[in-house]
Structure formats: C-alpha cells, structure tokens
Amino acid sequence: MAKMYTALVTGATGITGSAIVDALINSPQYSEVYTLSRSQKGSTHPKVKHATLDFQASADDMAKSLTQIPPPTHIYFCAYLANSDEGEASRINGAMLSNFLSALVKTGQIVELQHFVLTCGLKQYGVHQGQPKSPIFEDDDASIVWLEQDDRPPNFYYTQQRILEKAAEDAGNKWSWSTTYPSDVIGFARANFMNLATGIGLYAAVSKELKDSQLVFPGNKNNYCSLSTWTSSRLHADFCLWAGKAPNAKNQRFNVVNGDTQSWQDLWPRIAARFGCQVPERMFQAGEREPYPGYESINLKLHERPPVAEVESKMGMRGEFKQSELFCQIDLAKWAKRPEVIKAWEGLRDRYGLEQAAWDNATWGFLTFTLGREYNLVASMSKARRMGWTGYADTWEEFQHTFRQLEQAKMLPPVADLKGMHNT
Known part of the structure; x- marks a missing residue:
C-alpha cells in the first residue's frame, strides 16, 4: 500500500494557497489537508479540515490553536502580511514564520515533518526596485540574488528563508525545505x-x-x-507538490514560471x-x-x-x-x-x-x-528542468x-x- 501524506497549508485562502489546496485534494497521495487562516474558511471538500490561526500571535498562543491538528508530513507556507514599510514587513513576516515553527516544536507536531515549502517571489531579485539582469537565474551572482547592499531596503523573503533554514538545521536536518520564486501570478481566490x-x-x-x-x-x-514570464497559480501548486517529494529538490530555491x-x-x-x-x-x-x-x-x-x-x-x-x-x-x-x-x-x-x-x-x-x-x-526554469520538472502552462x-x-x-x-x- 502506498504511503499516505498529511498536508498543512497556511494562507490557504490566498491565490497561491488555495491552488495548492486544490492540488492536494486531487492528489491521491494526500489523505488529509489542514488549512490555516485568520478567519475565512476556504475549501469545503471533505478531505479538507480548517483551523483558525492568528499569524501575529506569539508562539505559545499559536501552539494552542495547532493542538487540534495532527502532525503533518508536508507544510506549504503561503501566508504573509502586507506592510508598505519594508523594514516592518520584514519584522512582521519574519516573526510570523519564526513563531509558527516554534509552535510546531512546542506541540510536537513537527515530528512527522518531511518537507516544508516556502512561497516567496521574484522580489527576491529586487524586481520592484528596478531593472533586473535578464534572464534571472537562481545561481546568479549573489549580489543580485541577495540585494543586501547598505542603501537597499530590507526584504522579508530573505528574513524568512534564513529563519526556515536555521530551523531545519536546529532539527538536525530531519526535514527538508524548498523555496519558490513565482513571477506575476495568474489565478483566482474567492474574496482575494x-x-x-x-x-x-x-x-x-x-x-x-x-x-x-x-x-x-x-x-x-x-x-x-x-x-x-508569468506564473499560473495552478502550475505553481503542482510544482510545490513536486518539490515536496522530489529527492533532488531538497533544500533548493527555484524560479517557478509557466515556461x-x-x-x-x-x-x-x-x-x-x-x-x-x-x-x-x-x-x-x-x-x-x-x-x-x-x-x-x-x-x-x-x-x-x-x-x-x-x-x-x-x-x-x-x-x-x-x-x-x-x-x-x-x-x-x-x-x-x-x-x-x-x-x-x-x-x-x-x-x-x-x-x-x-x-x-x-x-x-x-x-x-x-x-x-x-x-x-x-x-529561467533551467534549474528545475535539470532536476526533472516537466510542468508547463500557456500564459494566455x-x-x-x-x-x-x-x-x-x-x-x-x-x-x-x-x-x-x-x-x-
């Protein structure tokens, strides 16, 4: 009998999160899908169970909300809180992920975890600050993949990725991670x-x-x-599920665009x-x-x-x-x-x-x-292609x-x- 997985999706009512939930519903490898959001309940599919979580709460308070959820094998983290002040956005979103990971440790629900997927975006390359190098590769010069020069604003993607990597190391690398960098996302989420x-x-x-x-x-x-290049939310969801199980996708960062x-x-x-x-x-x-x-x-x-x-x-x-x-x-x-x-x-x-x-x-x-x-x-999608990803979507x-x-x-x-x- 094939091994079954249990998934936990944060930000499940957003465009990327809801697409991941749909992909998990359609995957026979996942027996249960747990969704977390501050208020709205997303999918009503019987495979999906919802819990309310305040992502600005402390780790202790988050832990109380998480006790009703069994240990997941895969986590898909799509939650973020917008703030026009980039320094404040970095602080808020960094604390949100850090507290969430700490809460999972406190409740013991990280014991079954195999893989953690963090959704970021092409702002990793500073595309909101002006013209990037073209095309963009994940292994480009560090000075343009991590724009941390003294005169540049903070980037909460950088903060979150470092928090995630350290958490995996602190856990003795018993679980792995992937980070995705989608471009302008094409997709739908009700009330988003x-x-x-x-x-x-x-x-x-x-x-x-x-x-x-x-x-x-x-x-x-x-x-x-x-x-x-654009990113279909449906294709991005399929990519996240692929990254969650592909052996050579462990601890890697990926551009995710249609192709x-x-x-x-x-x-x-x-x-x-x-x-x-x-x-x-x-x-x-x-x-x-x-x-x-x-x-x-x-x-x-x-x-x-x-x-x-x-x-x-x-x-x-x-x-x-x-x-x-x-x-x-x-x-x-x-x-x-x-x-x-x-x-x-x-x-x-x-x-x-x-x-x-x-x-x-x-x-x-x-x-x-x-x-x-x-x-x-x-x-560029060359890195993922070399690792076996074959997904494609027509932008129009x-x-x-x-x-x-x-x-x-x-x-x-x-x-x-x-x-x-x-x-x-």
Missing part, C-alpha cells in the same frame, strides 16, 4: 482581490461599456514590447478581442512620458540603482543602467474614479448582479507596477481560465453577453 486578472478584467469590461469600446494599454510602450515567454504586445489584443473591445491603431501617439489624450498619467521613480547595476562592470556595461521608473499613460486609480467609469461599472454590476467588493478592492496600484515598468522580466490559456472563474464568481460580467460570443 490582489489579483492581476481581476484588475485587467474589470478595466476591459468597463472599457467595453465606454465610448468606442477602446481598450487602451494603460502602461507604456517599452513595457508593451518587453518580454516577461513560455510572453509580452503585452501579444496578450493585449487577445484580451481586447475576448472582451469585445478595440485596440487603438496608435496607442502611444502622445509621446514618451505623456498621458493618453483625455486622461492623467502616473510616473514613479524606483530605487536609485536598478538591481542589474550590481553586476554592470562584470557585464562590461559600467554606467549604462540608470534609475528605473514606472510610467502609466493612464493612471488607473484616477481612471476608476471618473464619473463615466463609475457609471459604467454600476451598470454592469446591476445588470449582472456583480460583487461590488470586486470593484471596491481592485488593486489598481498593483496594476500600475505590472503595466508601468519598462524592462524585461524573464526568469491561464488568463482565460482565470477570467472564466471570475465570471462564475460574479466578479466579472459574462463575456458572452459583452461581445455576443464566448471565446474560450
């Missing part, structure tokens, strides 16, 4: 609105209702033509066609750093030195890399407050019974970063799948009604 597809879908659906049904790319021409290389120049016309919109023939005619006619733009400077500058001399490009900026020719936060936009949304909401919270909680600032950067963002198909989920959840209107046909 920090979602790339939700923001784009709302923008496209409302644009269809406005004059001429034009879908203007809110970002800039450089980003529109740049190459990027294709995409760009907005290809995706945007597809999105427009799906929602029944038109892409303007001259979308960037206003000129560099100029707003799209009739709208307000937004321009933000990032760190003084982009991450790639740390290795510019080794590349033979000393002094070539300047401070990166974010520029969107349409400021989406201001766009969303325009009277005609609000009226169009309310019309869609009332017509289709849509969830107002989807609009109220749309993360336009997150879209400003993903659409407004002006550099390639390509992560994952966007379409997520749009359909958002429609079913009443967060987007049905595209069949918007354009007269459903393009799947």
Whole structure:
C-alpha cells in the first residue's frame, strides 16, 4: 500500500494557497489537508479540515490553536502580511514564520515533518526596485540574488528563508525545505482581490461599456514590447507538490514560471478581442512620458540603482543602467474614479448582479507596477528542468481560465453577453 501524506497549508485562502489546496485534494497521495487562516474558511471538500490561526500571535498562543491538528508530513507556507514599510514587513513576516515553527516544536507536531515549502517571489531579485539582469537565474551572482547592499531596503523573503533554514538545521536536518520564486501570478481566490486578472478584467469590461469600446494599454510602450514570464497559480501548486517529494529538490530555491515567454504586445489584443473591445491603431501617439489624450498619467521613480547595476562592470556595461521608473499613460486609480467609469461599472454590476467588493478592492496600484515598468522580466526554469520538472502552462490559456472563474464568481460580467460570443 502506498504511503499516505498529511498536508498543512497556511494562507490557504490566498491565490497561491488555495491552488495548492486544490492540488492536494486531487492528489491521491494526500489523505488529509489542514488549512490555516485568520478567519475565512476556504475549501469545503471533505478531505479538507480548517483551523483558525492568528499569524501575529506569539508562539505559545499559536501552539494552542495547532493542538487540534495532527502532525503533518508536508507544510506549504503561503501566508504573509502586507506592510508598505519594508523594514516592518520584514519584522512582521519574519516573526510570523519564526513563531509558527516554534509552535510546531512546542506541540510536537513537527515530528512527522518531511518537507516544508516556502512561497516567496521574484522580489527576491529586487524586481520592484528596478531593472533586473535578464534572464534571472537562481545561481546568479549573489549580489543580485541577495540585494543586501547598505542603501537597499530590507526584504522579508530573505528574513524568512534564513529563519526556515536555521530551523531545519536546529532539527538536525530531519526535514527538508524548498523555496519558490513565482513571477506575476495568474489565478483566482474567492474574496482575494490582489489579483492581476481581476484588475485587467474589470478595466476591459468597463472599457467595453465606454465610448468606442477602446481598450487602451494603460502602461507604456517599452513595457508593451518587453518580454516577461508569468506564473499560473495552478502550475505553481503542482510544482510545490513536486518539490515536496522530489529527492533532488531538497533544500533548493527555484524560479517557478509557466515556461513560455510572453509580452503585452501579444496578450493585449487577445484580451481586447475576448472582451469585445478595440485596440487603438496608435496607442502611444502622445509621446514618451505623456498621458493618453483625455486622461492623467502616473510616473514613479524606483530605487536609485536598478538591481542589474550590481553586476554592470562584470557585464562590461559600467554606467549604462540608470534609475528605473514606472510610467502609466493612464493612471488607473484616477481612471476608476471618473464619473463615466463609475457609471459604467454600476451598470454592469446591476445588470449582472456583480460583487461590488470586486470593484471596491481592485488593486489598481498593483496594476500600475505590472503595466508601468519598462524592462524585461524573464526568469529561467533551467534549474528545475535539470532536476526533472516537466510542468508547463500557456500564459494566455491561464488568463482565460482565470477570467472564466471570475465570471462564475460574479466578479466579472459574462463575456458572452459583452461581445455576443464566448471565446474560450
């Protein structure tokens, strides 16, 4: 009889966490799945059992909440607490993981643990600070994999990884770990609105209702033509389960992206066609750093030195890399407050019974970063491939799948009604 596993998932109601729960449900190797979150209960599948845990509590208080859960063989840690102050984010998220691990030791529930997967992201490489080296490899020069120069802000991913590694060492390496670095994640989680597809879908659906049904790319021409890699939450979940059992994935860090290389120049016309919109023939005619006619733009400077500058001399490009900026020719936060936009949304909401919270909680600032950067963002999957990972996802198909989920959840209107046909 095949050995059965028991999984524990933190942050189980988020986009990455809920996808991992779904993957565990579908895996016959896992007999029970325990989910932890501060309030919401996620999956109602009979295989899943939920417990409430305050991730800001002390280790002793966490231990009290964990006593109802049997010792897991695998832990998938997707919980994090956002904070705009990066130093505070590092302190909070570091304490959260440290207390959680201490609580497991206090209750004795770490005795069966075989593997611990920690979900991080490409911010590991400072992509939020400006242009990274391209493509990005996990074994690149340490100065750009761990951006810890004196003038750079803290990174809670670094704090958490070191806490996890030390905990494994303190346990005599009786259990192993993996860390994942997904890129911009495409996926769905009910009541989770920090979602790339939700923001784009709302923008496209409302644009269809406005004059001429034009879908203007809110970002800039450089980003529109740049190459990027995206991460399907479903593929990331499959990767986490693979990493939890693959012998050579133990104690390793991995980029996790779909496997294709995409760009907005290809995706945007597809999105427009799906929602029944038109892409303007001259979308960037206003000129560099100029707003799209009739709208307000937004321009933000990032760190003084982009991450790639740390290795510019080794590349033979000393002094070539300047401070990166974010520029969107349409400021989406201001766009969303325009009277005609609000009226169009309310019309869609009332017509289709849509969830107002989807609009109220749309993360336009997150879209400003993903659409407004002006550099390639390509992560390599070579390391995982060499170790036997064969998973792949088509980025456009994952966007379409997520749009359909958002429609079913009443967060987007049905595209069949918007354009007269459903393009799947």
